[in-house]
Amino acid sequence: QVQLQESGPGLVKPSETLSLTCSVSGDSISSGDHYWSWIRQTPGKGLEWIGFIYYTGTTYYNPSLKSRLKLSVDTSKNQFSLELHSVTAADTAVYYCAREGILIRAFDYWGQGTPVTVSS
Amino acid sequence: EIVLTQSPGTLSLSPGERATLSCRASQRVSNNYLAWYQQNLGQAPRLLIYGASDRATGIPDRFSGSGSGTDFTLTISRLEPEDFAVYYCQQYGGTPWTFGQGTKVEI
Numbered sequence: 437q438v439q440l441q442e443s444g445p446g447l448v449k450p451s452e453t454l455s456l457t458c459s460v461s462g463d464s465i466s467s468g469d470h471y472w473s474w475i476r477q478t479p480g481k482g483l484e485w486i487g488f489i490y491y492t493g494t495t496y497y498n499p500s501l502k503s504r505l506k507l508s509v510d511t512s513k514n515q516f517s518l519e520l521h522s523v524t525a526a527d528t529a530v531y532y533c534a535r536e537g538i539l540i541r542a543f544d545y546w547g548q549g550t551p552v553t554v555s556s
Numbered sequence: 557e558i559v560l561t562q563s564p565g566t567l568s569l570s571p572g573e574r575a576t577l578s579c580r581a582s583q584r585v586s587n588n589y590l591a592w593y594q595q596n597l598g599q600a601p602r603l604l605i606y607g608a609s610d611r612a613t614g615i616p617d618r619f620s621g622s623g624s625g626t627d628f629t630l631t632i633s634r635l636e637p638e639d640f641a642v643y644y645c646q647q648y649g650g651t652p653w654t655f656g657q658g659t660k661v662e663i
Contacts, residue, residue: 483601483644483655498652499557532600541648542591544612546600 438462440533440547448527448554454520458533458547459513466491466511471536473543474507474518476529484529488536489516523554558583558647560656567661575632577659579645584625586649592621592630593644595658601644605630635661 444456458472465472474486487497489507497505506519520527530551534543559582569575579590588608593601603612605621608628618633632639640663645656 482657483646485653485655496651500652534600540606541589541653542603542606542612542646543593543601544603546602549600 438535438545440535440545442531442533442547442550444531444550444552446551446553448523448552449556450524450554451522454523454527454552454554455517456531456533456550456552457515457517459515460535461514463535463545465509465514465516468492469538471538471541472509472516473534473536475532475534475543475546477532477549478529486518486520486531525554528552528554557652558585558650558654560645560647560654562643562645562656562659564659565657567659568663569635569661570663571635571637573635575630575635575639575661577630577632577643577661579623579628579630579656581626581628581647583650585628585647588624588628589647589649590621590623590628591646591648592619593646594639595642595644604643632661 439461441459448454471488473488477483489495495507504521509516530549532549533547535545561580563578590608592605595601609621620631622629642658642660644658
């Protein structure tokens with residue numbers, strides 16, 4: 437059974453970097469059968485796709501976040517990570533990691549989500 | 557980017573009734589790459605439909621998707637108590653992928 441689990445600080449100060457990791461079990465990131473995505477959700481803006489990474493390190497970022505975003509992958513740990521720099525209160529959200537098919541580019545497995553608050 | 561507009565915002569129905577949810581795109585969704593998700597309070601979204609009309613694994617056949625181009629519909633033929641939730645459409649036909657704002661189906 438495929439499972440994804442987000443981890444990271446729940447509180448980040450403004451202007452600092454938000455860092456999250458997604459641990460994958462039941463599937464191998466290095467199989468190359470899927471892309472691995474981050475999505476966030478706020479009451480005001482709803483669901484927002486952040487970007488995806490492939491096991492080779494190839495990435496695609498949402499242009500709205502591209503200048504502040506870095507995704508990385510560690511196939512030895514079967515994990516992928518997100519770094520969002522220079523955060524503001526607008527980055528306060530529930531952050532989800534999700535699996536996306538190569539052919540069916542919908543999100544078929546999601547983590548449970550982790551809430552992140554940006555506040556001093 | 558493609559903007560998805562869902563209607564209605566809230567749908568008030570009773571168990572056993574039929575639910576019809578709409579998702580309209582600001583431009584044509586390539587290859588009808590449109591998905592539907594169900595989200596219960598405090599949980600992650602769950603994939604119901606992909607490719608506008610294909611049910612995801614394990615999804616009951618009371619859920620069906622239809623439409624093409626810019627207009628898409630999710631139909632729940634007979635509402636079960638566990639179907640009262642928020643539903644989102646999402647397009648993956650053009651980057652960045654985008655989501656609709658959601659339709660809440662309430663009793």
